Amino acid sequence: MNTLMNVPKNGGLTRTTSDRQSNVPTFSSWIDEFFNRDWPAFSQNFNAGITLPKVNIRETADAYFVEMAVPGMKKSDFNIELDNKMLIISNETREEQETKEDNYTRREFGYSSFKRSFSLPETVEEDKIKAEYQDGILSLQLPKREEAKQKPPRNIKIS
Template sequence: MAEKETRELSRRVPQRPLSPFHEMERMERMFEDFFRRPFSLLTPSQWITGAQGWEEVAGPSVDVYEESDSIIVKAEIPGIRKEDIDVTFRENMLTVSGEKKKEEKVENKDYYRLERSYGSFSRSIPLPAEVETDKASASFKDGILEIRMPKTASSKEKVKKITVQ
């Protein structure tokens, strides 16, 4: 009788027990990440991942929707100047990125205060239809970035019904 070969499907990595020091280190990392990237804690995924590690954050909240002849993308980017926002398009993928740089300095007779806030974000959004990038427009008002992109002629065509036999 031939011997049956056994293969290991996956290795089990034993988890080390969590200590109070581990939890403190985790909280310190979370605060350091927040000050480096202020948008990093806006998504629930940061809180859900737990002790397994932190996953990268996509960036600000984005709404993507279609109108009859356009695709509209709205992104919430509070606290950032429009000069610090970069919008690029490549291979049906829209990327919104930016950097926040803020410094507040207060000098009084009794005290001196200097606060700095820095952080960057990037969000790539796949678009649901082909667009004419040369006719796209963007506006930024009250922390909301709105990008309007007209659809190409081929993507504007109506849905064709296919009969099932």
């Protein structure tokens, strides 16, 4: 009896014998197929939580502006901290639903979170940082210290 090793698409090894003509899968090939298959029930909504929101940062002569796209939330959903020149914006959302009928109970829950951290330059006036949430955009204004603001050009007279 001659034994051959076949390498299927998923990379696992299965044994087949050359004198068998049937396509009966071996136990190991069945296990490989089971775990390497795409299961629609799991793959469609498995990672439906929030990923890291996109951020725009711009600088003007007087301040830095941070805008974060996070639609569908409330102001109370956000936690904004300033810790040792580190600005930390985070969110944690939990959702639970339970439906009870005569002969069954259906319970669903979800969890999502994100955390973005930014190192602030020394030029930021930490006591004057302002945050606002409107139309799905979290906006932060980080004013610069007076000495860090750009001064307009001036002429110097030669004596």
